[in-house]
Amino acid sequence: xxxxxxxxxxxxxxxxxxxxxxxxxxxxxxxxxxxxxxxxxxxxxxxxxxxxxxxxxxxxxxxxxxxxxxxxxxxxxxxxxxxxxxxxxxxxxxxxxxxxxxxxxxxxxxxxxxxxxxxxxxxxxxxxxxxxxxxxxxxxxxxxxxxxxxxxxxxxxxxxxxxxxxxxxxxxxxxxxxxxxxxxxxxxxxxxxxxxxxxxxxx
Amino acid sequence: xxxxxxxxxxxxxxxxxxxxxxxxxxxxxxxxxxxxxxxxxxxxxxxxxxxxxxxxxxxxxxxxxxxxxxxxxxxxxxxxxxxxxxxxxxxxxxxxxxxxxxxxxxxxxxxxxxxxxxxxxxxxxxxxxxxxxxxxxxxxxxxxxxxxxxxxxxxxxxxxxxxxxxxxxxxxxxxxxxxxxxxxxxxxxxxxxxxxxxxxxxx
Numbered sequence: 446x447x448x449x450x451x452x453x454x455x456x457x458x459x460x461x462x463x464x465x466x467x468x469x470x471x472x473x474x475x476x477x478x479x480x481x482x483x484x485x486x487x488x489x490x491x492x493x494x495x496x497x498x499x500x501x502x503x504x505x506x507x508x509x510x511x512x513x514x515x516x517x518x519x520x521x522x523x524x525x526x527x528x529x530x531x532x533x534x535x536x537x538x539x540x541x542x543x544x545x546x547x548x549x550x551x552x553x554x555x556x557x558x559x560x561x562x563x564x565x566x567x568x569x570x571x572x573x574x575x576x577x578x579x580x581x582x583x584x585x586x587x588x589x590x591x592x593x594x595x596x597x598x599x600x601x602x603x604x605x606x607x608x609x610x611x612x613x614x615x616x617x618x619x620x621x622x623x624x625x626x627x628x629x630x631x632x633x634x635x636x637x638x639x640x641x642x643x644x645x646x647x648x
Numbered sequence: 649x650x651x652x653x654x655x656x657x658x659x660x661x662x663x664x665x666x667x668x669x670x671x672x673x674x675x676x677x678x679x680x681x682x683x684x685x686x687x688x689x690x691x692x693x694x695x696x697x698x699x700x701x702x703x704x705x706x707x708x709x710x711x712x713x714x715x716x717x718x719x720x721x722x723x724x725x726x727x728x729x730x731x732x733x734x735x736x737x738x739x740x741x742x743x744x745x746x747x748x749x750x751x752x753x754x755x756x757x758x759x760x761x762x763x764x765x766x767x768x769x770x771x772x773x774x775x776x777x778x779x780x781x782x783x784x785x786x787x788x789x790x791x792x793x794x795x796x797x798x799x800x801x802x803x804x805x806x807x808x809x810x811x812x813x814x815x816x817x818x819x820x821x822x823x824x825x826x827x828x829x830x831x832x833x834x835x836x837x838x839x840x841x842x843x844x845x846x847x848x849x850x851x
Contacts, residue, residue: 610844641804644774
């Protein structure tokens with residue numbers, strides 16, 4: 446369809462529902478793939494290695510960094526998170542929309558490396574609802590939740606650096622909005638120069 | 649929904665099907681309005697004053713220009729075409745998506761006046777198909793059609809100055825793509841700063 450794939454930076458605070466929304470988008474679309482991140486944090490129950498993250502040791506992660514094989518990485522709550530470069534570039538060459546689910550600080554780095562990247566910020570309808578969701582999870586103690594809320598507010602303030610804002614009022618709405626963004630981005634002129642020259646040259 | 653309306657620059661060569669596509673978009677959507685242009689050219693059969701254009705005299709048009717009440721205007725095949733400013737600004741304040749169907753040279757002027765404007769170029773699947781459509785119209789002689797084709801190719805080359813390319817392979821596809829673009833543009837961060845600050849302040 447388009448000349449090249451689309452790199453999509455996808456961020457949102459903890460508790461915004463990124464995982465649920467993304468898994469539905471991936472179910473709906475063959476042309477959208479998720480870049481699997483690498484992390485040194487421990488696997489949570491229900492998570493699968495190679496699906497949610499590649500769970501690696503700090504030594505392994507640091508070797509990837511020094512080999513220049515990480516697009517971005519960041520330390521967050523004493524753990525490293527990052528994006529391996531090669532699989533992303535391969536998927537883009539195939540014309541896929543590749544979603545990077547990354548932290549706000551990582552997003553900035555990606556934008557510099559891929560100026561055509563499209564960035565989407567997923568936000569809860571309100572920070573009050575975010576708090577409810579975080580407490581409802583029951584996986585963290587009060588102190589951790591409070592800490593996450595402070596970080597979440599800081600992250601939401603940086604949403605202005607993104608191209609699009611998607612409010613996660615319902616999962617279906619959020620999924621629909623993300624698909625709409627991808628469909629529209631496929632129509633951007635800079636992704637259709639080959640098609641445009643075909644239109645002109647078929648005289 | 650959004651802070652402000654969206655100004656949409658919509659261009660495409662003669663015979664690309666702009667009129668048919670736009671009338672369907674307008675039928676489908678209450679939040680999209682067409683800015684009615686002003687022209688000094690004669691009314692074609694089937695056209696309605698105030699719907700397709702405001703048909704005015706050259707004197708009247710030139711008075712509007714000197715009163716600084718035209719957003720853009722251009723001379724084309726010995727006739728003036730242009731966009732009256734006030735109705736556009738009023739519709740934008742109401743949060744509407746306002747479509748300006750204008751020539752390529754007018755588009756450039758609008759982009760300078762409204763940097764947030766979104767521009768869409770409607771192209772035929774090929775210039776061969778464009779030629780068929782123009783000849784099928786039977787409203788112009790061969791010489792006029794040939795002249796239009798030369799202009800059309802020049803215009804299509806300038807599609808690279810636009811944000812989006814919509815190929816009019818079928819009317820329904822083209823309508824769908826334009827609606828997708830409008831829906832995605834509604835989600836742009838710069839049109840949702842009020843909503844974003846509500847998310848943050850509802851602590």
